Amino acid sequence: MSIGNGEDHSIKKVPTGIAGLDEITDGGLPFGRPTLVCGGPGSGKTLLGTSFLVNGIVRYDEPAVLMSFEENAAELTQDVASLGFNLGKLIDDKKLVVDYVHIDRSEIEETGEYDLEGLFVRLEHSINLVGARRIVLDTIESLFSGLADQSILRAELRRLFRWLRDRNLTVVVTGEKGESTLTRYGLEEYITDVVIQLDHRVLDQISTRRLRIVKYRGSPHGTNEYPFLIDDSGLSVLPVTSLTLRHEAASDRVSTGLPKLDQMLGGEGYYRGSTVLITGTAGTGKTTLAAHFADAAARRGERCLYFLFEESPSQMLRNMRAAGIDLAPAVDAGLLTFHADRPSRYGLETHLVMMHRAVQECRPTVVIVDPMTNLLTIGTQLDVRAMLTRMVDYLKMKGITALFTSLTAGVDLQTTDAMISSLMDTWIFTALEERERRLRRFIYVLKSRGMPHSDEMREFRITGNGLDIGALEVAGNRGRRHARRDV
């Protein structure tokens, strides 16, 4: 016997294949045990269960049985088709059994003792038919409204879960949320290993889905509420990465795309995997700076994912071409991917999940968010900060260099930038000033962690050949120096 409680500490896990969920559960659901998934109507219980099964079949070669108490096979097949699941094919391939169990109280009279052996026989038959390893019971609570004798039912449910455990089946049991309990009929009394709660809220007319691991016996797990998303590529949960805040700080550098700006940053540019913030008022050239960075990534043969929250990709490409930066070859080569969206279309968390997914699909080394300020308009400061923290953590974990542009308009300079600047490793400031009846642009590095950087304010111009950083502007000196100096 080992020291401690004598049990095997490492629980064998069964991956759900659901993006993010396996991370926050440290590997998936416990092998051979039931997991309770509870939530209100429309919270995504059935879809989570179905994803668990379909992923099990497709990715892990584990056949499955879905015992559905609410929808028949045809209805279910239709419901999950939008997630890209083809239940019909899995059924034809003898990998999945969908058994629709329906009881109608109105046609049933009860007299004397009975048990639910009929249900057991049926389930066993389905399990044997495909050699199932994964089971979903959705939602078994319907039995409570179908059967009058609750004491028999409760005893039989207890027997059922023991029966499933004895067969080492990994089971997801869904349950409808109760008034003040996790489930209406107290399923949590029987399923005590793992409880996952789903929630669907609409705030400010924007819908947000959240998932929380209420408990997971014998395993570390994330305890936060995690946003999740249901769309045409399935269900994905967005892990807050505090669990894995172990990203390694890289020491190699990536060029900003502008040799002069590289010089200002200790001569070599940004750290790979760092976060860069470029702030400035309208028309100071933030997008141009970002475009140079994207262009440089493509020239190195690296992939860049560019989130556009203000312009369309064609508009952005046209504008940059006019400024002498032709990004079309990078797009054609598949090295530059645009992801354009209106911030107001979704809630913050939905945006975040979509950005996550885009990053997962594109696998870039460089991510640009231009401008991130537009996201600030759709949430409270606290939300935005939490969201950006997650995003930044995630990108750092992946070693992705991220560049955010931020439009400052006087007042919110202190608030928004103070809010996010601590998340940023490098903060570059661009400004417009009117001097000698000419608008002039200036750039300076406000901070850049871990490197000696220039503290000079330099003038730059946006030319037909890209951004041209020029003369040194001595801080505090309003006069103009013509002497060009290299640092």
Add this chain to the structure above:
Amino acid sequence: MPEEMFDLRLYVAGQTPKAVRAFANLRKICDEHLAGRYSIEVIDLLEDPMLGRGDQILAVPTLVRRLPAPIKKIIGDLSNTERVLVGLDLRPRLKGARG
């Protein structure tokens, strides 16, 4: 009451005491109230699990009245004769109800 034929099915899962009891209770009730106009088919789900699907059998024993329509189900060992008669529509559902 018209002299209709009663087509009955009794679903069981093995020869359990409950199943044996249910069958005995059913025979007794039928002989008393449906003499000469009933048939009972006993289906053991352990022998053919698929047969339970059509009638949506979860609980055993379950008695299904297939005819006359509509379909009626009575679950349990049929130990309460009054309730079985109500379930088979051989007694009015509510006490004191007319007809």
